[in-house]
Amino acid sequence: MSQPNNSVAVLGAAGFTGKEILRILAAHPSLSLVHITSDKYAGKTLSESFPELPRQPGKELTFQTHDAVVPQGAFVLMATPNEVSMARVPELVQRGHRVVDLSGAFRLHDRARFLEYYKLEHTAFDLMQQAAFGIPELFKEKIQSARLVANPGCFPTGVIIPLSRLAAFQADILGISIDAKSGVSGAGGRTEDGGFSYTSVYENFRAYKILGHQHWPEIVEYGAPDLEDRIVFTPHLLPLFRGILSTITVFWKSQAPDLHAIFNKLDHPFVRVLPTPEEVQLNRVQHTNYLDIGLRSRGKQTVIVTALDNLVKGAAGQAIQNLNLMAGIQETTGLV
Amino acid sequence: MSQPNNSVAVLGAAGFTGKEILRILAAHPSLSLVHITSDKYAGKTLSESFPELPRQPGKELTFQTHDAVVPQGAFVLMATPNEVSMARVPELVQRGHRVVDLSGAFRLHDRARFLEYYKLEHTAFDLMQQAAFGIPELFKEKIQSARLVANPGCFPTGVIIPLSRLAAFQADILGISIDAKSGVSGAGGRTEDGGFSYTSVYENFRAYKILGHQHWPEIVEYGAPDLEDRIVFTPHLLPLFRGILSTITVFWKSQAPDLHAIFNKLDHPFVRVLPTPEEVQLNRVQHTNYLDIGLRSRGKQTVIVTALDNLVKGAAGQAIQNLNLMAGIQETTGLV
Amino acid sequence: MSQPNNSVAVLGAAGFTGKEILRILAAHPSLSLVHITSDKYAGKTLSESFPELPRQPGKELTFQTHDAVVPQGAFVLMATPNEVSMARVPELVQRGHRVVDLSGAFRLHDRARFLEYYKLEHTAFDLMQQAAFGIPELFKEKIQSARLVANPGCFPTGVIIPLSRLAAFQADILGISIDAKSGVSGAGGRTEDGGFSYTSVYENFRAYKILGHQHWPEIVEYGAPDLEDRIVFTPHLLPLFRGILSTITVFWKSQAPDLHAIFNKLDHPFVRVLPTPEEVQLNRVQHTNYLDIGLRSRGKQTVIVTALDNLVKGAAGQAIQNLNLMAGIQETTGLV
């Protein structure tokens, strides 16, 4: 095997996120899928289970169970539930695998908060010290050498990147309201079998987990640590399949600073700052790895609107972006 | 005619709002439709134009043009554009008609703001002094005797009623973010012919008129006049037909007051305070005249969620509720 | 009680159909709801369970279980599963109640077919002889005096009425293809709790129960008994909530007869024959009791398109239409 470092295993490859990872890897020129697991599809071939994915002539894989042995040296993408990630990641890292974990298990550094928001006793919390938080636009160098990358939640990516531009201004801010709206594929409807009933979503709209969503501590820790008692995050469920749009309202102590200059300095291949916030919309980012941002200020307030595809930049695409960095290849490889 | 005070004319009876008015009147036990206008359907009968409306045996009306003479003594509901309302309302009031106007022409008392937000020179601004603002839960007595009622915009109703409960607390508030999401029938897609294209709405979501929507001055004037430089209103377009859900985030100077007691005192037939804000959702209010409200506080913030049907409590239903009061009949008559 | 014959009990009042019955009865001027059952809501009041239904001041009902005693003399509407209808209808009829049953239990006269299509041994098949088939446009007199009316399935109503116009031509027909498409509320998604998942319906379309749907024998028995080996019925699931559109293609042995004259003779208050089949569409019949029909012939073929609201003319509305006839009041009372 000439490129042992570029083989990839995907654990939990059957949900919406796992499927998106498989779709990206199928067309990736440098990374090679060698191992897939799914408790649901164990024993079936990939093409039987997902005939809609691109063909891989001569490379038919069969789904294993989550506890099957991962091929030596392979990168591991974990699209598994929190409990499975907590249980398996320590051992995989120990065996020398470099891991990108898409669960919430390794994102937070506050143990009490993890317990409060995830309702789980953490069994491998010390691994947090080794984990890089997987937003390449903010933590590129740490990701490049990380043994473990904690891929962010779907909501936080679209919030933390713009909040990071306000870091120097935290003392001037009275409060930040984050009103986020997600399609069904991101809002807990992760499996095709279960999830929301048609009649509870169609021609309907609602907020959920108000003042108690598990992405709030993640947003605070990485986006605005000084403002933790001044940040409100309210997620909502949209009657559509993919995409998250977040409306971030900032209340300033006095006149809003000129943020356009600051945001226009954002120079990352997957971040686009649009001329107006009204141009930010889901159908410009769906099926891409882009994060779109627009903003407007008036008096002592600023409204920032961001949009991303929760399955791509909010999950699978960002995971591959991280993997590209870890593998030492071009950050954008294989991504749209 | 035995009940001259209960005959009703509807000007502009062909858009989504006009049709909803016709639907409610068709089943109304005390009000009697006697005159309808529509530039689009002029010359056609009501049942030809809207075969889906309830039958009115022996009572076939024909659409007139907007400038046709309204029968003496009839109440007038104006579901007309701002310009048509400005032009015709003064004359109708002069001729003794009592009018409910659903346009934006007679809602604001600040002439400069009207010009700024409506881009129209007002030709009958003095009539504003006679107008009652048409939220019965707040201005019932004034409405009962009004010659002219300015029916509120679809967004403001769901915001002003909860904000009115915070009137005594305005000095304790740092800022209020109002993030409102509307179905297509309320967001400018008022005519069946034009409006949004399918592919621009389906599987899409976006904000519009950020920091510049014409309902903002209405919300400020009637909802929180002391906080005008601290209120942000951001409307969004949902991929569905009817309903508005508003998420109102209040930032307090210190610990949030206990609002449940204050909101539970709301005792109006069409306002329901639900146990939790997550229960507030569009499919509980669609096709009804209800405004649903739920809220939760944590630390120095409160999140209030409200929902209503933009065509009913946000327009036609509230207009009939006002008309009931003006006609001296039970406020809830003919409404669900 | 001054109008003992106009009191109504609704058994199984909690599904989509039951709710639609309650909605119609709430506004019905002559029929009075006196008893409601639901295994799901038993013990709760109607307004607690369905706050979106019209208010009935001073008339609060509480849901009973299905086996509760029905008030003497009340008409009974059964919106219950086949098994419950089979079990309770004989006893109710015996006790003197006149019943409209919306299940499939009493529609077919061929016992073998009932077993084949419903997978149930019928325990009260002799009652079939007393049952009228509940399409008022075809069986009005029988319904008026019936003790038991079997309300048709949602698909058959839109097929049997047009096929009945072809009765005299059966010998000239080579085959009839009925391609029917239903919204989720009619296609088995009858309960709000269960039913289809959002991601299995949204942006999707499929056929189901091909050459084996339980409405096929009903269509054959009442619509075209001589053509039973020449009628194909294929139902499909639409990504929308309410409405059924059926496309009926007739292959004639020779040139198609002139059917417009024959169809234009249809003179029923809830049947509309439109000028062209392209005008027949769901949003003209939703929330109404209308059946719309349009047709076109060319050479040796005819295409007939029909549309109805599966919850109204396809279920609850037609049931009330039948009840009106049984109660000796105007057929259209309380219906749109």
Place this chain on the structure above:
Amino acid sequence: MSQPNNSVAVLGAAGFTGKEILRILAAHPSLSLVHITSDKYAGKTLSESFPELPRQPGKELTFQTHDAVVPQGAFVLMATPNEVSMARVPELVQRGHRVVDLSGAFRLHDRARFLEYYKLEHTAFDLMQQAAFGIPELFKEKIQSARLVANPGCFPTGVIIPLSRLAAFQADILGISIDAKSGVSGAGGRTEDGGFSYTSVYENFRAYKILGHQHWPEIVEYGAPDLEDRIVFTPHLLPLFRGILSTITVFWKSQAPDLHAIFNKLDHPFVRVLPTPEEVQLNRVQHTNYLDIGLRSRGKQTVIVTALDNLVKGAAGQAIQNLNLMAGIQETTGLV
């Protein structure tokens, strides 16, 4: 230029179909896009106009107008209106280009029918003799050497392939009903700007161009020429974006033949015969080049259900499949 035969020009690259062509070509390993035209985007770069398409580092193209000179030797894909194709194809072929035309201009061999169904006088009808009909599963060899390929309409592909399996049985057939349902992107809503309004499609369904759609003569010529007076084609508009499902009902003179064996012999890389017709559904073929087929017979009838993505196998994907054959590369290259 080392591979002169593998450069591709796309004329009319801005509609839904054009965009899909660009998407496929962006990831195609052997074909190279060198020229794009669009009257709408002329003068703008590709990445400005379609930021959601994959990046092509170092290969930025600018849209030309339709009449710009096509680079020597390039294959030409025409995603232009019928009139533009009629006007430009003769000249392009004359100049030595090999062309795949996605319009309807070169599909029919019956001049009278072209005039009847397209309402256009054909100005280059003699070119029809050189054109291959672009269904690779049926006309592979002719396509490989063709100067001009007429890519089929979106509906015909899903009908002609299954009908071709019945060719030997035409004399045993009494009639064929083809009931086809298309998403908005295929049913005439070809441009993002215009097209259908949201409120005319959402929660609605209807048939259109009954007994008069321009794809009927195409289906007859290539699918069942002996049955032209016995084939009915009825298209419908679905409230979704992409996909066509066709329900084909065959009436046999006597017992239906065993078709499973015949269909299972279909051995083409993009045709899948599924075990049951109920498994054929849009979300298994969307974003792929597959045509899925399922069927069931009972007595003297057969129901065949087929599904494809109208933008891929129904247009852009099939065009690339044809181009692959013309360029002498693997038929499946660059296609999912």
